[in-house]
Amino acid sequence: xxxxxxxxEAGGFAxxxxxxxxxxxxxSAQVGALERELGAQLLRRVAHGVEPTPAGSVLLEAxxxxxxxxxxxxxxxxxxxxxxxxxxxVGLIGTLVALVTKPFLERMTxxxxxxxxxxxxxxTTTLERDLAVGHLDVALINLPTSLRSVRTKALFVEELxxxxxxxxxxRGELRLAELAERPWLLPGGENALRGVIEAACERAxxxxxxxxxxxxxxxxxxxxxxxxxxxxLPAAGVVxxxxxxxxxxxxxxxxxxxxxxxxxxxxxxxxxxxAAMAILEEVVRRGVGQRRPGLRLL
Numbered sequence: 221x222x223x224x225x226x227x228x229e230a231g232g233f234a235x236x237x238x239x240x241x242x243x244x245x246x247x248s249a250q251v252g253a254l255e256r257e258l259g260a261q262l263l264r265r266v267a268h269g270v271e272p273t274p275a276g277s278v279l280l281e282a283x284x285x286x287x288x289x290x291x292x293x294x295x296x297x298x299x300x301x302x303x304x305x306x307x308x309x310v311g312l313i314g315t316l317v318a319l320v321t322k323p324f325l326e327r328m329t330x331x332x333x334x335x336x337x338x339x340x341x342x343x344t345t346t347l348e349r350d351l352a353v354g355h356l357d358v359a360l361i362n363l364p365t366s367l368r369s370v371r372t373k374a375l376f377v378e379e380l381x382x383x384x385x386x387x388x389x390x391r392g393e394l395r396l397a398e399l400a401e402r403p404w405l406l407p408g409g410e411n412a413l414r415g416v417i418e419a420a421c422e423r424a425x426x427x428x429x430x431x432x433x434x435x436x437x438x439x440x441x442x443x444x445x446x447x448x449x450x451x452x453l454p455a456a457g458v459v460x461x462x463x464x465x466x467x468x469x470x471x472x473x474x475x476x477x478x479x480x481x482x483x484x485x486x487x488x489x490x491x492x493x494x495a496a497m498a499i500l501e502e503v504v505r506r507g508v509g510q511r512r513p514g515l516r517l518l
Contacts, residue, residue: 221254221279221283221286221287222240222283222287223236223240223242223247223250223251224250224251224254224262224276224279224280224283225280225283225284225287226239226240226247227247227251227263227270228263228270228271228272228276228280230269231268231269231270231271232268232269232270233247233248233269233270235269251263258275258279260273260275260276261273261275261276262275262276262279263276306334306335306336306490306491306492307335307336307337307338307492307493308328308335308336308337308338308357308358308492308493308495308496309337309338309340309355309356309357309358309493310324310337310338310339310340310356310357310358310359310360310496310500311339311340311341311342311347311350311351311356311358311359311360311361312339312340312341312342312347312359312360313341313342313343313344313347313359313360313361313362313479314341314342314343314436314437314438315437315453315454315456316360316456316479316504317341317437319456319507320360320500320503320504320507321339323503323507324499324500324503325337325339327499327502327503328495328496328499331495331499332492332495332496335492335495335496337496340356340359341436342435342436343407343408343409343411343435343436344361344362344365344411344412344413345366345409345410345411346435347359347361347482348361348365348366348367348370348482349367351367351370351482351483351484352367352369352370352484354484354487357483357489357490357493357496357497358481358482358483358489358493358496358497358500359481359482359483360375360479360480360481360482360500360504361412361479361480361481361482362411362412362413362477362478362479363412363478363479363480363482364412364478365412365482366410366412368485369484369485369486370482370483370484370485371482371483371484371485372480372481372482373480373481373501374478374479374480374518375479375480375481375501375504375505375517375518376478376479376480376504376505376515376516376517376518377476377477377478377479377515377516377518378454378455378456378476378477378478378479378514378515378516379454379455379470379474379476379514379515380416380417380452380453380454380455380471380474380475380476380477381452381453381454381455381468381469381470381471381474381514382394382399382450382451382452382468382469382470382471382474383440383444383450383451383452383453383466383467383468383469384399384402384449384450384451384466384467384469385448385450385465385466385467386465386466386467393469393470393471393472394469394470394471394472395424395471395472395473396420396421396424396426396471396473396474397424397425397426399428399450399471400421400424400425400426400428402429402449402450403429403430403431403432403447403448403449403450404428404429404430404431404449404450404451405430405431405432405433405434405440405443405444405447405449405450405451406418406428406430406432406433406434406451407433407434407435408433408434408435409433409435412477413454413477416475416476416477417452417475419475420452420473420474420475423473424473431447431449432446432447432449437453440453444466445465452471452474452475454477454479455468455514455515456514456515470514478518479504480518481497481500481501483497505517
């Protein structure tokens with residue numbers, strides 16, 4: 221089919237042979253075989269060479285369409301293989317949304333404009349499940365993960381700070397034992413951060429009295445005003461967005477959290493998702509790590 225198209229567009233076998241770097245006899249044999257297969261004459265001789273017959277004209281248009289579609293498909297496949305097109309679904313824990321979203325989107329838009337990007341905010345447990353069932357490709361989550369099917373890569377360790385009503389706070393560092401009688405707000409469910417906080421409180425000699433469980437950082441901000449309680453939150457998530465009427469205090473014996481990337485171990489990442497994960501890691505390491513206190517990159 222390619223030879224037939226070349227002969228038609230060149231107007232003769234000799235010119236087409238030069239373009240294709242093939243022998244003229246081979247071209248003639250290929251076109252002859254095509255005519256026998258279709259049972260129709262496809263070319264006729266004219267004064268300046270050859271031209272397609274009516275049947276040949278129909279086949280020529282079809283050949284052009286097929287080849288154009290094949291070339292377009294090849295370009296799309298190449299773009300997918302190199303991460304220049306396709307889709308990437310990324311999850312973020314709420315405490316890092318404000319810090320990561322803008323630089324991450326700017327990098328993805330500049331470097332992979334053909335990739336359709338979906339961002340999802342949620343708690344680590346929710347993001348883990350979404351990774352496992354294929355609703356997300358990669359996520360920035362608290363570690364360790366509770367699912368064996370989720371592979372992880374730790375990025376940084378961050379200290380937790382106390383957030384409590386400003387009218388009940390003094391100055392300087394606290395110790396966890398000083399917060400033992402306060403009502404507490406903690407993440408709900410099997411949350412890695414909650415486990416870290418409860419373990420630290422037990423080491424300090426008490427079990428926190430939990431009056432409210434939350435799933436995202438945005439819900440904490442609303443509940444703080446109603447409950448007037450205390451919680452421990454990652455420093456990066458509250459330094460720039462402390463709820464009005466509340467104060468942030470460092471805690472001498474506060475635990476730390478580990479944050480990293482998670483993806484489904486049994487499903488290889490497609491190039492667009494792999495590109496998104498690489499950029500997300502760079503944004504965390506270069507941006508968050510350089511300007512945030514109480515944070516140590518791994």
